[in-house]
Amino acid sequence: MTSTLHPPAEPMLRDAVAKLPTYIAGRSAESALTAALASNESHFTPLPSVVDVIAAEGARIHKYPSMGSAEAREAIARHFSVSAEEVAVGPGSSGVLQQMIAAVCDHGDEVVFAWRSFEAYPILISVAGARPVAVPLLANEHHDLAAMADAVTDRTRIVILCSPNNPTGVSIGSAEMEDFLAKVPPHVLVVIDEAYIEYQRSADGLDSLELFRRYPNICVLRTFSKAYGLAGLRVGYAIARPAVAEGLRRTAIPFGVNRMAQRAAVASLAAETEIRTRTNAVAEERGRVISSLRSFGWQVPDSEANFYWLRVPDQQREQILAALSDADILARGYPGDGVRVSLADRETNNRVLAVLSDRSRFGAQ
Numbered sequence: 001m002t003s004t005l006h007p008p009a010e011p012m013l014r015d016a017v018a019k020l021p022t023y024i025a026g027r028s029a030e031s032a033l034t035a036a037l038a039s040n041e042s043h044f045t046p047l048p049s050v051v052d053v054i055a056a057e058g059a060r061i062h063k064y065p066s067m068g069s070a071e072a073r074e075a076i077a078r079h080f081s082v083s084a085e086e087v088a089v090g091p092g093s094s095g096v097l098q099q100m101i102a103a104v105c106d107h108g109d110e111v112v113f114a115w116r117s118f119e120a121y122p123i124l125i126s127v128a129g130a131r132p133v134a135v136p137l138l139a140n141e142h143h144d145l146a147a148m149a150d151a152v153t154d155r156t157r158i159v160i161l162c163s164p165n166n167p168t169g170v171s172i173g174s175a176e177m178e179d180f181l182a183k184v185p186p187h188v189l190v191v192i193d194e195a196y197i198e199y200q201r202s203a204d205g206l207d208s209l210e211l212f213r214r215y216p217n218i219c220v221l222r223t224f225s226k227a228y229g230l231a232g233l234r235v236g237y238a239i240a241r242p243a244v245a246e247g248l249r250r251t252a253i254p255f256g257v258n259r260m261a262q263r264a265a266v267a268s269l270a271a272e273t274e275i276r277t278r279t280n281a282v283a284e285e286r287g288r289v290i291s292s293l294r295s296f297g298w299q300v301p302d303s304e305a306n307f308y309w310l311r312v313p314d315q316q317r318e319q320i321l322a323a324l325s326d327a328d329i330l331a332r333g334y335p336g337d338g339v340r341v342s343l344a345d346r347e348t349n350n351r352v353l354a355v356l357s358d359r360s361r362f363g364a365q
């Protein structure tokens with residue numbers, strides 16, 4: 001403890017925090033004509049039934065919300081035929097994930113995840129004092145589940161799987177998942193981050209809730225931010241065994257999920273049919289856009305989410321982003337990896353296709 005002898009002259013950040021990469025948010029639209037396709041938000045405006053409950057709740061914001069989001073928990077439990085003890089609600093699924101790491105990991109414990117995946121993972125893990133263990137994706141953009149199972153040590157407390165994966169859009173198959181679960185020790189929590197699950201249409205996609213019933217170490221993480229269109233309200237949830245869900249409630253910021261968010265979550269679950277119509281439209285556009293891109297000569301992995309992925313070298317990434325930007329389209333670039341573009345309505349998607357249609361403008365993929 002040399003610091004007591006020579007204390008720093010100013011308040012210092014913890015080393016783990018000082019070294020953190022900052023979370024880069026996708027740029028938001030600068031004008032009404034800008035196509036903001038950098039954050040995987042829903043391009044649909046909020047459902048009227050949801051806007052109504054938010055407005056009604058506005059008159060009550062001088063009161064704290066329900067501490068444990070009781071009504072939303074009950075609604076989620078009913079919707080998925082689990083018990084309310086198996087549900088925890090938090091400020092976005094990133095918030096729930098932060099609670100989870102705080103609940104499960106001591107200093108130096110390891111959390112295994114695929115890379116590239118959701119950029120919040122290494123940040124949340126490091127801030128908690130745990131150790132991020134990133135396992136590269138396979139060349140076909142799938143999770144390398146064999147390598148992830150091998151990466152589990154006696155310090156591992158959590159494995160995070162992202163399906164469909166952000167930013168590649170690829171889902172984990174049910175057969176490979178069974179093999180993986182057979183290899184992972186039962187005390188390691190397997191978190192399946194399904195932020196985009198509502199967009200999944202593959203027949204081979206895993207049924208996480210069915211797995212949750214069979215494997216006590218599974219935790220399903222979901223959000224209202226994407227398909228439900230509530231990104232601006234911050235509400236997500238986990239479905240896990242009661243002891244884990246209770247841990248998530250204990251590590252939550254008091255009253256972290258606001259009243260509007262809680263009521264909007266309940267109203268959104270009740271609007272399942274409308275949400276399904278919307279996700280169907282996105283899935284249909286996804287098929288059309290990806291086939292067009294392939295016909296232009298791009299290699300695009302199958303996506304089960306509301307975005308698609310171009311793995312390209314850095315120079316080409318810059319060219320693509322610049323060409324899109326010239327057309328007033330914002331997409332998300334990842335240095336060293338590629339470009340992710342969110343899907344929107346047909347007209348907006350066509351604007352992107354127009355930019356990418358002349359494959360010869362860009363270098364080799």
Ligand SMILES: *Cc1c(COP(=O)(O)O)cnc(C)c1O
Pocket residue numbers: 040091092093094095118162165166193195222223224225226231234235236
């Ligand atoms: C967007 C996203 C989330 C969640 O975001 P919240 O708004 O915090 O619910 C979680 N995981 C992945 C992979 C995402 O892309």
